[in-house]
Amino acid sequence: MTTHLAEAAAARRAELVQSLAASGDLTDPAWQAAFERVPRHVFVPYFYDHTGRRISAYEAETRDQWFDAVHEDRALVTHRTDGAATSSSSQPSLMATMLEALRVEDGVGMKVLEIGTGTGYNAALLAHRLGNGSVVTVDTEPDLVTAARARLTEAGYEPHVLLADGTYGHPDLAPYHRIIATCRIDSVPPAWVRQLAYGTGTDAGQILAPLGNALVRIHRTGPLQAEGRFLPGGAYFMPLRHGTTAGVPTRRPALPTGQARPTDIPASALADNAYRFLVSVIEPHLDWQYDLDDTGKPTAARVWSPDGAIAALHPDGTVTETGPHSLWSRLEDAYRTFTEHEEPGPERYGLTIDNDVQRVWLDAPGGPGWELRRG
Numbered sequence: 001m002t003t004h005l006a007e008a009a010a011a012r013r014a015e016l017v018q019s020l021a022a023s024g025d026l027t028d029p030a031w032q033a034a035f036e037r038v039p040r041h042v043f044v045p046y047f048y049d050h051t052g053r054r055i056s057a058y059e060a061e062t063r064d065q066w067f068d069a070v071h072e073d074r075a076l077v078t079h080r081t082d083g084a085a086t087s088s089s090s091q092p093s094l095m096a097t098m099l100e101a102l103r104v105e106d107g108v109g110m111k112v113l114e115i116g117t118g119t120g121y122n123a124a125l126l127a128h129r130l131g132n133g134s135v136v137t138v139d140t141e142p143d144l145v146t147a148a149r150a151r152l153t154e155a156g157y158e159p160h161v162l163l164a165d166g167t168y169g170h171p172d173l174a175p176y177h178r179i180i181a182t183c184r185i186d187s188v189p190p191a192w193v194r195q196l197a198y199g200t201g202t203d204a205g206q207i208l209a210p211l212g213n214a215l216v217r218i219h220r221t222g223p224l225q226a227e228g229r230f231l232p233g234g235a236y237f238m239p240l241r242h243g244t245t246a247g248v249p250t251r252r253p254a255l256p257t258g259q260a261r262p263t264d265i266p267a268s269a270l271a272d273n274a275y276r277f278l279v280s281v282i283e284p285h286l287d288w289q290y291d292l293d294d295t296g297k298p299t300a301a302r303v304w305s306p307d308g309a310i311a312a313l314h315p316d317g318t319v320t321e322t323g324p325h326s327l328w329s330r331l332e333d334a335y336r337t338f339t340e341h342e343e344p345g346p347e348r349y350g351l352t353i354d355n356d357v358q359r360v361w362l363d364a365p366g367g368p369g370w371e372l373r374r375g
Ligand SMILES: C[S@@+](CC[C@H](N)C(=O)[O-])C[C@H]1O[C@@H](n2cnc3c(N)ncnc32)[C@H](O)[C@@H]1O
Pocket: 086, 087, 088, 089, 090, 115, 116, 117, 118, 119, 120, 121, 122, 123, 138, 139, 140, 141, 144, 164, 165, 166, 167, 182, 183, 237, 238, 239, 240, 241, 242
């Protein structure tokens, strides 16, 4: 029975690798070999569907559904806290994109720190390629760390798996040639830069992380200096949890009632991924609510910021707002820059870190920019 499962799983992994190769998400033969070999089903013995139902290998009525899902190009929620998803196994195509973007080199003793162990599957892929001693992975959830360790052992891998707040990296095993975050950040934790190796070219220590809705890849340029660019396409991850870092507000206070004024931002822009990327960087914790037309396009919206700023965009193209800062004016300034520069996607932005200042810029370090607020 177990042999049959292992064989069936291996066949399904080979199919998935072929389709990821065909779509261009997985082109490096060494990563293709890792995805073919590492058994995702071992790391994801159950997940939760969109209704919160548990789809498990251990229950006869969900077993086939589970087996199909873990061999498809799907993100799967694997951990919930108070009904909210707190860990997932990311979509394999996105994992492949990230691993390729990490630009690791074989046989040179590269050490990689992963922030966000989750199921342990990504750590297993890294350990398969680079060796157990080269991979350090941390997560804040004790039960996830315990389960990941056991599953890694079952699959034959033994990277360093640690229970820790990844905001501080893991100084004991630094320096790292690569740091990969599988949770979303609003700014780069300074410890990550400090724990990167020095070097030139691809030898320079690099961080790859979802910042806002896209991936940023930066390399160390000084003691607390780093610089790099965002990569094309979107990357939607759960947030890095740290202390009291503001999250999405849990309740939505009443909407503003004052005088409406005209605005430059059309409701359609709120569905534009390129503009939404910029918003995700400059205002990372907004809670949006939309009215949609028959085609699914927004016609009106309400938005809440954790600091109490609230704005309502009305169907007639006017806006009302209230709160400690003019949230909508900030979004309008960004929209103006966005349209004046031909609606850039993430790949036209970069990030420069210089000590305490982290600045996202457009096209060049001296171009239009936004200073990141530190959580
Ligand atoms: C998308 S999941 C990671 C998926 C994982 N790489 C895998 O292969 O299954 C994001 C993970 O980040 C973890 N996380 C959130 N905040 C963290 C922090 N401050 N330090 C370390 N891990 C954190 C969550 O507990 C969650 O397991």
